[in-house]
Every structure is written in structure tokens, then in C-alpha cells.
Amino acid sequence: MTIRVMALTESEALEHASRLFVRLNAVRPNTQTLNAMKTHILNNRADLAAFLAMDESRLNFYKVVLPDLFSTWKAPEGESSTTLDDFIATVVGLVINNQRFDEIVYGDVIYAARPSLTEFNLDLMPGAGESIQSVWYNGNSFIRARPIDFNNNSYPVPPPGRVRPILTSTMVNQNPNIRISWNDNAHYEDLAKNIPDWPLQIVRYSQIQVTGMTQFPGNATDGIYRLTPSTVGGALTLRSMGLGYFYQGSNRRPIKFFAQHLWGTTIEALNDPTRPDNFVRTDVDRNPGGNPATYESCRGCHAGMDALINVFAPFDFSNSPTSYNVGFIGNYGTKIYRQFRTFPDGFLISQSNYTTWNNPWADGQNASLGWRIPPGLSSVRTGTGVNSLMRVIAATEAFSNNLARISFEQVCGRNPSVQELPGVHAMARQFESGFPSYTALSASGPYNLRALIARMTPFCFGENF
Ligand code: HEC
Numbered sequence: 001m002t003i004r005v006m007a008l009t010e011s012e013a014l015e016h017a018s019r020l021f022v023r024l025n026a027v028r029p030n031t032q033t034l035n036a037m038k039t040h041i042l043n044n045r046a047d048l049a050a051f052l053a054m055d056e057s058r059l060n061f062y063k064v065v066l067p068d069l070f071s072t073w074k075a076p077e078g079e080s081s082t083t084l085d086d087f088i089a090t091v092v093g094l095v096i097n098n099q100r101f102d103e104i105v106y107g108d109v110i111y112a113a114r115p116s117l118t119e120f121n122l123d124l125m126p127g128a129g130e131s132i133q134s135v136w137y138n139g140n141s142f143i144r145a146r147p148i149d150f151n152n153n154s155y156p157v158p159p160p161g162r163v164r165p166i167l168t169s170t171m172v173n174q175n176p177n178i179r180i181s182w183n184d185n186a187h188y189e190d191l192a193k194n195i196p197d198w199p200l201q202i203v204r205y206s207q208i209q210v211t212g213m214t215q216f217p218g219n220a221t222d223g224i225y226r227l228t229p230s231t232v233g234g235a236l237t238l239r240s241m242g243l244g245y246f247y248q249g250s251n252r253r254p255i256k257f258f259a260q261h262l263w264g265t266t267i268e269a270l271n272d273p274t275r276p277d278n279f280v281r282t283d284v285d286r287n288p289g290g291n292p293a294t295y296e297s298c299r300g301c302h303a304g305m306d307a308l309i310n311v312f313a314p315f316d317f318s319n320s321p322t323s324y325n326v327g328f329i330g331n332y333g334t335k336i337y338r339q340f341r342t343f344p345d346g347f348l349i350s351q352s353n354y355t356t357w358n359n360p361w362a363d364g365q366n367a368s369l370g371w372r373i374p375p376g377l378s379s380v381r382t383g384t385g386v387n388s389l390m391r392v393i394a395a396t397e398a399f400s401n402n403l404a405r406i407s408f409e410q411v412c413g414r415n416p417s418v419q420e421l422p423g424v425h426a427m428a429r430q431f432e433s434g435f436p437s438y439t440a441l442s443a444s445g446p447y448n449l450r451a452l453i454a455r456m457t458p459f460c461f462g463e464n465f
Contacts, residue, residue, distance in 0.1 A: 008041065008042065008461075008462070010038070010042065013038045013041040013042045014034065014038050016041055016046070016461060017029070017034050017037035017038045017041055017049055018034060019413075020037065020046070020049060020050060020053055020411070020457065021033065021034065021037065021053045021056075023065075023410060023411060023413060024050065024053040024054055024061050024065060024410070024411070024453070025053060025056060025058070025060040025061050025064070025065060026060055026064045026065055026068075027058065027060050027064075029053070029056070033052060033053070033056055036049075036052055037049035037052050037053065040052065041461070046457035046458060046461050047454040047455055047457050047458070048454070049457070050411065050453060050454040050456075050457050051441055051443070051450065051454050054450055054453065054454075059197060059199050059200070062092045062095070062096050062199035063092075063198070063199060064082075065410070066088075066091060066092050066095060067082040067084070067088045067091070067092070068080070068082055069406060069410060070087075070088070070091045071088065072261065073087070073235065073241075073257070073261040074087055074240055074241060074244050075244045076244055076245060076253050076256040076257065076260075077256075078260060078261075083185070083188075083189075083192075084188045084189070084191060084192040084198070085185050085188045085238075085239070085240040086110055086111075086112070086185075086188060086211075086238045086239050086240050087235055087238050087240045087241055088188075088240075089110075089111040089112060089188060089191070089198075089202055090104065090109060090110055090111045090235070090238060091104060092111065092199050092202070093109075093111025093199075093202045093203075093204060094109070094111070094449075095449045095450060096199050096200070097204070098442045098443055098445060098448055098450065099204070100445065100446055100447040100448075101403070101447045101448070101449040102394040102395075102399070102400075102446075102447045103234060103447075104234050104235050105233075105234045105235065105262060105390050105391075105393055105394035105399065106233060106234045106387055106390035106391045106393075106394050107232075107234050108206050108207050108208055108229065108232045109204055109205075109206070109207065109234070110204075110205050110206070110207045110210060110211060110238060111202040111203065111204055111205070112166045112187060112188075112191075112202060112203070112205055112210065113163050113166075113187065113191055113195070113198075113201055113202060113203075114201055114202070114203045117161070117162055117163050117191075117195065117201060118158075118162065118163055118164065118165045118166075118187075158190055158194065160194060161194060161195070162190075162194065163187055163190035163191050163194055163195065164186045164187055164190050165187060166187040166210055166211075185239075185240070207227060207232050207237060207238070208226050208227050208228065208229070208232055209226075211227070211237075211238070211239060227324060229387060230355075230384065230385030230386065230387050230388070231324050231385065231386050231387065232386070232387055233386040233387055233389075233390045234390055234394075235257075236254055236257065236312075236386075236390070237322065237386075239322065241257075241322075242315075242317035242322035243317055245257060245315075245317075246312075246315040246316055246317040246322050247317040247318070248318075248335060249335065250281075250283065250335065250336055250338065251309065251312045251313055251315055251335075251336055252305055252306070252309055252312075254309050254312055255267060255305045255308065255309055258308075258393055262393060262394075262396075262398075262399050262402065263369060263396065263398040263399060263402055264398070264401070264402035264405055264406075265398070267301055267305070268301075270301070270304065270361065270366055271297065271300035271301050272300050272303070272304065272361065272364050272365050272366055273296045273297065273299050273300040273303075274364050274365075275299070275300075275303035275304055275360040275361070275363075275364055276303065276360060277299045277302070277303040278307075278347065279303065279306045279307035279310065279347045279358055279360070280298075280299060280302045280303055280306050280346055280347060281302070281306050281340070281346050281347050281348070281349070282340045282341070282342060282343050282344060282345075282346035282347065282348050283337075283338060283339040283340050283342050283343075283346075284298055284302050284306075284342065284343060284346060285298070285342050285343060286343050286346075303360055304359075304360045304361040304366065306347060307357070307358040307359065307360050308357055308358070308359055308361070308389065309357070309389075310347075310349060310353065310354060310356070310357055310358075311354065311355060311356070311357045311385060311386050311389055312386065313328060313329060313336050313349045313354050314326050314328050314329060314354065316328065316334075316335070329349060329350065329351050329354050330350060330351055336349060337349075355384050355385055356382065356383070356384055357382065357383055357384075357388075357389045358381065358382045359371075359380055359381050359382065359392070362380045362381050363381075368398075369396045369397065369398040370396050370397025370398055370401075371392070371395075371396055372395045372396065372397070373392075373395070374391040374392060374394070374395040376391075377391060377392065380392050380395075397425075397428070397429075400428035400429070400431055400432050400447075401424070401425050401428045403428065403431070403449065403452060404424045404425065404427050404428035404431065404452060404456075405424060407449070407452045407453045407456045408420075408424055408456045408459060408460075410453065410456075411453060411456040411457055411459075411460065412456065412459060412460035413460075414460075416459070420459055423459065424456075424459065427452065427455055427456070428452075430455070431446075431447060431448070431451065431452040431455075432446060432447060433446055434446045434447075434448065434451075435448070435451045435455065438451050438454075
């Protein structure tokens with residue numbers, strides 16, 4: 001494969017190499033890397049120069065640039081916090097390990113420290129008045145870390161080179177069945193502080209296995225109420241996203257996640273009053289301010305939004321770890337039923353409908369999001385469970401197009417022009433199927449984000465770089 005760019009002089013190639021490195025690492029390159037990148041650029045392989053930059057041993061691409069690029073996803077209004085947490089670790093883990101990046105939307109995946117880093121001060125039996133506070137899932141069984149004094153709520157401080165376990169738990173009435181809850185970021189704080197090469201020290205786990213996200217009622221044979229394959233939903237069911245999307249409110253906020261962060265648009269732009277409004281909930285006034293015409297605008301958002309994200313109704317973040325509480329459904333005192341008497345003929349979430357999502361936006365103007373049926377599913381218009389909805393969202397062309405745009409902006413330091421967009425979108429299609437020529441770099445699989453970033457270089461090398 002040859003990537004054609006304007007022929008560059010040696011000093012221009014050096015300058016391009018330097019700028020590309022800084023965009024992908026936020027620090028200056030060393031001479032050796034710079035020269036190797038320059039050689040690739042002079043050979044018309046700026047993409048290989050980008051790979052060299054991403055893989056540089058200081059790991060700044062993974063520790064600084066990627067967290068910065070995706071940190072806005074944690075908040076509905078796009079405030080950013082690059083603090084290392086389960087979301088940032090999972091983004092970085094998927095990318096550095098050449099996993100499919102669309103899993104960030106639907107996967108049962110979480111990256112956390114390899115188990116050996118959490119082994120310290122193990123003390124299997126709590127003393128009188130103590131309760132087990134730290135538990136780590138090591139792949140097939142739970143290791144209990146040092147118990148702490150229940151009353152002073154302190155954690156054992158990990159020795160250098162070690163991190164506190166990801167899970168915390170409370171032993172209820174000395175019941176050996178531990179109820180896992182997960183309500184802090186201690187594991188990831190330790191990782192950032194104690195493990196300088198943390199991107200290389202995190203490994204993939206199942207969210208269902210290691211997070212304390214609780215589901216009520218659940219299958220608690222081992223004392224743990226777990227999410228299930230149908231309720232797990234990629235980033236949205238990671239702890240650090242709960243505060244942004246499931247704290248108070250009516251659980252409609254995930255639509256902002258889809259619109260802004262996954263599709264690179266806004267809810268306002270998706271407003272389509274031509275959609276049937278049979279799923280608009282009972283809390284939405286059909287005669288707002290005494291003017292039924294105003295409802296047309298309300299309907300434009302709520303007809304699609306309420307139908308799609310009905311399946312999120314049981315999620316709640318009121319007490320830190322997110323819970324999936326089926327007890328919400330039909331309990332009119334809970335947050336999802338606030339103002340539910342406003343329009344009694346509207347759609348009321350109930351036991352018989354809360355696991356089904358519908359997608360009025362598959363048709364009409366929002367068909368332009370490019371809906372496609374993901375493997376294993378049979379429709380983009382309706383389905384069961386949180387997970388199938390998230391798979392359908394991830395399979396849209398808009399999602400890959402948005403990742404291509406984000407990658408373009410990082411590599412080129414500017415927005416793609418109107419003339420460049422079709423080429424950027426064509427690259428998004430290749431990203432979906434994979435770039436076979438990157439087999440030797442382990443980056444040839446579908447949805448490989450390193451490959452997508454590398455393939456943005458030809459768009460802006462030359463005089464516009
Ligand atoms: C641009 C899209 C959009 C339009 C237009 C819109 N809404 Fe909403 N609405 C939302 C979103 C998003 C939320 C969830 C907000 C959150 O939780 O952060 C929401 C939440 C609500 C809620 C629940 C509030 C709560 O948390 O208790 C009600 C009630 C509501 N909208 C009514 C209306 C009415 C009435 C109109 C028309 C006057 C309207 N909406 C127009 C997007 C829209």
C-alpha cells in the first residue's frame with residue numbers, strides 16, 4: 001500500500017514528523033523516533049510514522065492523549081475530566097490491545113489492573129466488629145483483601161507498586177454471602193499513582209463478573225446481584241458514567257450520550273415531529289403553555305427518545321454505584337414516574353413493556369444516521385434489552401463516521417472540510433471491516449482505532465498539515 005502525499009523535502013518531512021508526534025503524544029519526540037518517522041514519511045508511509053508515534057515507550061498517547069480525546073463522553077454536557085477511572089481505562093485497554101473499539105458502546109468489558117497488582121495484606125477472616133471491605137475477582141474466585149474497621153471507613157493503603165482491589169463490599173450481619181457494591185474510584189486512583197506504565201498493566205474483565213453494579217432482583221447464588229448479558233451496556237454501565245447519565249432525572253439522558261458523543265450531532269438536530277408519538281411518556285404535556293402547537297417540538301424529540309431509551313428505566317445512581325432496580329417499574333414513587341399524571345393517555349412504563357425498545361428514528365430524517373442490523377440481531381426498529389439497543393447504536397454509520405472525524409481532528413489539528421468529508425466517511429467504512437495491510441502491526445481487525453488514526457495522515461500531510 002502506498003499513501004500518496006505531496007512530495008516533501010527532508011526538512012519538511014522532519015517538521016511533519018515532529019508535529020504529528022506532538023499531536024499524538026502531547027510531548028516532544030526523541031531524536032531516534034523522530035528520524036524513524038521522517039524516513040516513513042519520505043517513503044510515503046505517514047501512516048507508519050503515526051503508528052511509531054502512538055507506540056512510543058513513554059506511553060503518552062495512552063496516558064494523556066486518548067483520555068483527553070474521550071473524557072467528554074463521561075458527561076451529558078461534555079465537561080471533561082481526565083481522571084483515570086473505569087471508563088478511561090476501558091477506552092485505553094481496548095485501543096492498546098487492538099480490540100474492536102465499538103465494544104465501548106455495548107461490550108461486557110472493563111479494563112482493570114492485572115490481579116497480581118492487588119495482592120497485598122491478604123487477611124481472609126474479619127476480626128470482631130470488622131467487615132470485609134475489599135474483594136477482587138481473579139478470574140474464577142473471589143479473593144478477599146484486608147478487612148477494615150467498619151466504623152472509620154478507611155481503606156488499607158497499598159504498598160508501592162500495588163493497587164487497592166476494584167471491588168468493595170459489605171458483609172451483612174456476618175453473612176458469608178457478600179453483597180458487592182462498588183462505590184469509589186480507589187482502584188484507578190492507585191493505578192494512576194502507583195503504576196507508571198498502567199496502560200500495559202491493565203487486563204480485560206467482564207463487567208458482569210467484576211463490577212459491583214447491582215441488579216434487583218438478581219441471581220444471587222454467590223451473594224452477588226449481577227448485571228446480565230441483556231442489561232450490560234458498554235460504557236453506560238461502567239461506574240464512572242452513572243453519575244452523568246443515571247443520577248436523578250427521568251433516565252432519558254443517555255440519548256445525549258448517543259447524540260453528542262456517539263453520533264457527533266445534537267438532540268436538537270434529531271428533532272423530527274413527523275414520527276408517531278405512541279411512546280411519548282405520560283409526563284410530557286401535550287398542551288404545553290396552553291398551546292398544542294408547541295407540542296410539535298416536544299414530540300420531535302420525545303417520540304424517538306422515549307421509544308428508544310425506555311429500556312434504561314430501571315437504572316439509578318442515587319447511592320453511588322449504579323443499580324438496575326426492576327422494583328422501579330410500576331412503583332409510582334420513583335424518579336421515572338415524576339409528573340406521570342400530566343397526560344394519562346401517554347405511554348406508561350410498565351412490567352409488560354420496559355424491556356422492549358422501539359426505534360422511530362430508523363425512518364424519516366434520522367434514517368440518515370445509517371442504521372444497520374448488527375450480527376445476531378434481526379431488526380433496527382425494535383428489540384429486547386439494553387444490550388441489543390447499544391449494539392444497534394454502535395452499528396450505525398454515524399458512530400464510525402464520528403470516530404473518523406475525531407481521529408481526523410486529532411491527527412490534522414483541524415476539522416475536515418466539506419470536500420474532505422466523503423473521503424473521511426469512506427475511511428470509516430474501511431475501519432468497520434478492518435485494514436488487512438496492518439496485520440503485522442496487530443491492527444488489521446474490525447473497528448481498530450489505532451489503524452483509523454494512522455489512516456488519517458494522508459488527508460492532511462502536505463501544505464495543510
Ligand atoms: C431537543 C430535544 C427536546 C425537546 C424539543 C423537548 N425535550 Fe423534554 N427532554 C429532553 C431530554 C434530553 C430530557 C432529559 C433531560 C435530562 O434528564 O437531562 C427531557 C426531559 C423531559 C421531561 C422530564 C423532566 C424530568 O427530569 O423530570 C419532561 C417532563 C419533558 N422533557 C417534557 C418536554 C416538553 C413538554 C417539551 C416541549 C415543550 C419538551 N420536553 C421538549 C429533550 C427534549
